[in-house]
Amino acid sequence: xxxxxxxxxxxxxxxxxxxxxxxxxxxxxxxxxxxxxxxxxxxxxxxxxxxxxxxxxxxxxxxxxxxxxxxxxxxxxxxxxxxxxxxxxxxxxxxxxxxxxxxxxxxxxxxxxxxxxxxxxxxxxxxxxxxxxxxxxxxxxxxxxxxxxxxxxxxxxxxxxxxxxxxxxxxxx
Numbered sequence: 001x002x003x004x005x006x007x008x009x010x011x012x013x014x015x016x017x018x019x020x021x022x023x024x025x026x027x028x029x030x031x032x033x034x035x036x037x038x039x040x041x042x043x044x045x046x047x048x049x050x051x052x053x054x055x056x057x058x059x060x061x062x063x064x065x066x067x068x069x070x071x072x073x074x075x076x077x078x079x080x081x082x083x084x085x086x087x088x089x090x091x092x093x094x095x096x097x098x099x100x101x102x103x104x105x106x107x108x109x110x111x112x113x114x115x116x117x118x119x120x121x122x123x124x125x126x127x128x129x130x131x132x133x134x135x136x137x138x139x140x141x142x143x144x145x146x147x148x149x150x151x152x153x154x155x156x157x158x159x160x161x162x163x164x165x166x167x168x169x170x171x172x173x
Contacts, residue, residue, distance in 0.1 A: 024078040031071020035064040052115045054140065103157070104141070110160035111140035120166045127165040128154055134169070 046056025
């Protein structure tokens with residue numbers, strides 16, 4: 001009789017736990033599917049609007065990771081776990097990473113804006129601050145110029161925050 005009562009107590013607490021576990025798996029699964037869909041939608045919109053492929057891939061990846069992270073926290077909350085400390089820890093971690101990587105993040109955001117607004121393109125001659133040359137490459141962190149056989153790498157935050165002159169090589173000399 002003692003073993004029967006113990007099983008009865010276990011079964012009454014196990015059923016709600018299994019229901020919460022199933023619900024949290026469904027919630028995470030929906031977020032997982034949503035993250036895949038969001039990544040594909042961002043890539044397709046970028047392709048349709050002619051936005052750089054590396055930029056659309058980056059934005060799609062950020063959306064996917066963000067949705068998966070939010071879905072994981074939501075699924076843990078659905079399971080019955082108190083996620084307030086986890087959310088606070090994620091917030092502090094994000095703040096610390098943002099502060100530590102502020103220059104890199106600044107360059108990447110400026111690179112995104114340079115790629116979107118296209119104030120110049122490869123093979124244009126530009127002058128930024130004391131640097132002049134032909135644009136060889138524009139990526140998310142740097143813009144590469146070539147002048148007098150030298151390769152000049154300029155952080156995109158510098159390009160975005162200073163005046164840029166676009167013109168012919170002889171005009172900028």
